[in-house]
Amino acid sequence: xxxxxxxxxxxxxxxxxxxxxxxxxxxxxxxxxxxxxxxxxxxxxxxxxxxxxxxxxxxxxxxxxxxxxxxxxxxxxxxxxxxxxxxxxxxxxxxxxxxxxxxxxxxxxxxxxxxxxxxxxxxxxxxxxxxxxxxxxxxxxxxxxxxxxxxxxxxxxxxxxxxxxxxxxxxxxxxxxxxxxxxxxxxxxxxxxxxxxxxxxxxxxxxxxxxxxxxxxxxxxxxxxxxxxxxxxxxxxxxxxxxxxxxxxxxxxxxxxxxxxxxxxxxxxxxxxxxxxxxxxxxxxxxxxxxxxxxxxxxxxxxxxxxxxxxxxxxxxxxxxxxxxxxxxxxxxxxxxxxxxxxxxxxxxxxxxxxxxxxxxxxxxxxxxxxxxxxxxxxxxxxxxxxxxxxxxxxxxxxxxxxxxxxxxxxxxxxxxxxxxxxxxxxxxxxxxxxxxxxxxxxxxxxxxxxxxxxxxxxxxxxxxxxxxxxxxxxxxxxxxxxxxxxxxxxxxxxxxxxxxxxxxxxxxxxxxxxxxxxxxxxxxxxxxxxxxxxxxxxxxxxxxxxxxxxxxxxxxxxxxxxxxxxxxxxxxxxxxxxxxxxxxxxxxxxxxx
Numbered sequence: 001x002x003x004x005x006x007x008x009x010x011x012x013x014x015x016x017x018x019x020x021x022x023x024x025x026x027x028x029x030x031x032x033x034x035x036x037x038x039x040x041x042x043x044x045x046x047x048x049x050x051x052x053x054x055x056x057x058x059x060x061x062x063x064x065x066x067x068x069x070x071x072x073x074x075x076x077x078x079x080x081x082x083x084x085x086x087x088x089x090x091x092x093x094x095x096x097x098x099x100x101x102x103x104x105x106x107x108x109x110x111x112x113x114x115x116x117x118x119x120x121x122x123x124x125x126x127x128x129x130x131x132x133x134x135x136x137x138x139x140x141x142x143x144x145x146x147x148x149x150x151x152x153x154x155x156x157x158x159x160x161x162x163x164x165x166x167x168x169x170x171x172x173x174x175x176x177x178x179x180x181x182x183x184x185x186x187x188x189x190x191x192x193x194x195x196x197x198x199x200x201x202x203x204x205x206x207x208x209x210x211x212x213x214x215x216x217x218x219x220x221x222x223x224x225x226x227x228x229x230x231x232x233x234x235x236x237x238x239x240x241x242x243x244x245x246x247x248x249x250x251x252x253x254x255x256x257x258x259x260x261x262x263x264x265x266x267x268x269x270x271x272x273x274x275x276x277x278x279x280x281x282x283x284x285x286x287x288x289x290x291x292x293x294x295x296x297x298x299x300x301x302x303x304x305x306x307x308x309x310x311x312x313x314x315x316x317x318x319x320x321x322x323x324x325x326x327x328x329x330x331x332x333x334x335x336x337x338x339x340x341x342x343x344x345x346x347x348x349x350x351x352x353x354x355x356x357x358x359x360x361x362x363x364x365x366x367x368x369x370x371x372x373x374x375x376x377x378x379x380x381x382x383x384x385x386x387x388x389x390x391x392x393x394x395x396x397x398x399x400x401x402x403x404x405x406x407x408x409x410x411x412x413x414x415x416x417x418x419x420x421x422x423x424x425x426x427x428x429x430x431x432x433x434x435x436x437x438x439x440x441x442x443x444x445x446x447x448x449x450x451x452x453x454x455x456x457x458x459x460x461x462x463x464x465x466x467x468x469x470x471x472x473x474x475x476x477x478x479x480x481x482x483x484x485x486x487x488x489x490x491x492x493x494x495x496x497x498x499x500x501x502x503x504x505x506x507x508x509x510x511x512x513x514x515x516x517x518x519x520x521x522x523x524x525x526x527x528x529x530x531x532x533x534x535x536x537x538x539x540x541x542x543x544x545x546x547x548x549x550x551x552x553x554x555x556x557x558x559x560x561x562x563x564x565x566x567x568x569x570x571x572x573x574x575x576x577x578x579x580x581x582x583x584x585x586x587x588x589x590x591x592x593x594x
Contacts, residue, residue, distance in 0.1 A: 025114075025118055033108075035139060036145055039145055042146075044362075045146060045249040045254065045257075047152065047247065047249075048248055050152070052072035053075075055068065055395045057079055058086075058102075062092075067412040070411055072245075073244030075241040078193040081193070098395040098396060098399045099392075101399075109148070109155045110144075110148040113148075113162060114139060117131075117308055119166045120165050121135075123170065123171075126319055130316065133311075134314070137311035142261075143257040143261050143307065154194045154196065156193050158308050161190045163186045168207040168211065175212060175216075177216070177219070188224055188227040188231065191228065192231055192241065195242075196291070199305070201284075202280065202287070203284035206280035208220055247298065256362060257362055264310075265311075268282075268313035270282075272317070284309070285309045288309075368453060372396070373530055374396075374450070374452045375400055377529075378422065379402075385406065386422070387421070387422045388422070388424075389408065389424055389425070390409070390424075391411075391429070393426060408420050410436060415438055417436075417441075417442050419442070422460070423458040424458075425456055445461075449537060451531055472585055476506055478588075479588045480501070480504055481500045484496050488516045491522070498539055503539055506583050507583050508539075508579060510563065511563055515556075525542075528541075538583065540578060543577075545575070553570060556568045556577050
């Protein structure tokens with residue numbers, strides 16, 4: 001029998017553990033990325049700064065300019081990182097929704113955070129199952145999913161922070177000078193991405209002091225300080241980040257996604273202060289949590305930095321309980337050692353049942369098509385026109401190859417404003433319009449033409465007598481009632497109601513009246529154009545049928561000038577007639593008075 005070498009057994013065992021670690025980590029990465037991809041298009045909740053960030057990323061990746069509303073903060077280095085990925089991956093070419101294109105980077109960032117969180121947990125000495133628990137908590141918490149899918153430069157900053165922590169936590173015997181230089185560089189990149197990364201410096205410094213000689217700690221500090229001085233000194237105008245103003249949603253909107261995870265995190269931060277392994281991280285986490293109390297700071301910024309840190313603190317508390325070992329300096333108390341798997345299963349079950357079921361119901365997987373519908377409607381009716389836009393609609397139209405020279409950002413209208421022909425504004429753009437006097441003055445002369453959810457499309461200038469004015473509406477109502485009463489026209493239900501209510505385009509009323517003298521007709525339906533009914537626009541489409549539908553189609557096709565339709569199409573049930581926007585006023589003058 002061949003004797004078995006003890007070292008050989010150890011090597012085989014170590015290799016098996018490494019393979020198991022790789023399998024577990026890969027599985028966790030799939031869960032982390034997949035959970036965020038499923039909610040990539042969700043619009044609720046999302047921070048008010050996201051549209052401006054996406055617009056700046058698009059502008060940088062396409063080498064054009066953009067002026068935001070000025071309340072969304074700045075992060076030139078963060079925008080450059082996002083634009084770099086969008087450029088090399090051609091993200092804006094692969095999707096028609098610009099926000100989704102930039103959110104791809106957030107998915108990759110979340111996956112990197114999961115890898116770095118695992119490495120940090122292992123380097124700090126947490127057991128295998130505790131490191132797994134930390135990543136699982138971050139991977140599947142509704143709060144983490146909801147936060148990490150939206151476009152925030154703080155997600156990039158926390159990735160740099162975790163990379164710095166991993167480098168700083170390298171064991172003393174394996175650490176090399178390049179570890180220190182890279183750690184300082186990662187911290188500098190984090191601070192340039194988001195000023196809140198400064199709150200991670202105590203943790204990074206503490207880890208370095210623990211695992212480096214004093215001279216190397218000083219060297220790392222000098223490298224970081226030198227880089228910070230250059231970045232905020234000579235390069236300050238190009239690189240200095242600024243914080244945004246607070247906006248919706250508030251802290252309650254985020255906490256509602258996973259209140260149990262929030263409670264566990266707060267308990268773990270306090271408990272982490274007395275646990276030696278994670279005390280440096282708990283100090284920085286406590287500072288970030290304290291920032292949440294300041295009303296002048298958007299809550300999503302410190303939350304984005306906290307979410308990858310607190311699962312590690314929760315895992316450390318669970319590992320300490322499982323090991324039955326109190327913190328250093330405490331009197332040992334004999335306890336039974338619970339099985340780690342039981343502790344892990346209990347914690348995960350508690351969190352999933354109490355928090356996740358409630359939080360996932362609040363995460364909407366479907367996107368909001370309102371802005372896309374508004375863009376398609378405008379392309380059909382006013383392609384290439386000069387449009388007043390806000391942060392979100394600028395990106396939507398620019399990504400659809402609308403000439404950026406014809407787009408007037410509302411943020412550029414503080415003093416003067418070019419004369420637009422149309423306006424496409426989301427709810428935030430309508431709120432922000434009052435902050436810009438020139439934009440507010442221009443919008444006062446607009447009329448609402450189409451409404452898609454919270455997105456409003458307006459037109460400036462002509463026609464002078466806007467559709468829906470009292471006189472025109474009364475004329476349409478009386479002429480429509482006359483048509484409905486005609487023996488040669490059949491209509492019922494909502495078709496008759498639309499005629500008598502004065503909601504039908506006067507060109508349709510006039511041409512139907514003329515056609516009825518030649519053929520008996522049945523008015524099947526007045527299909528509303530998307531968005532126009534909500535803006536009280538006249539119905540300009542009609543499905544009409546009769547004994548000779550070919551003659552009906554020829555009649556409408558033969559109309560000219562004012563009464564020429566935009567399209568005439570044979571459809572099931574009759575002939576679909578569509579007229580262009582904005583009928584001229586006065587077509588129904590004989591019906592203007594009773």
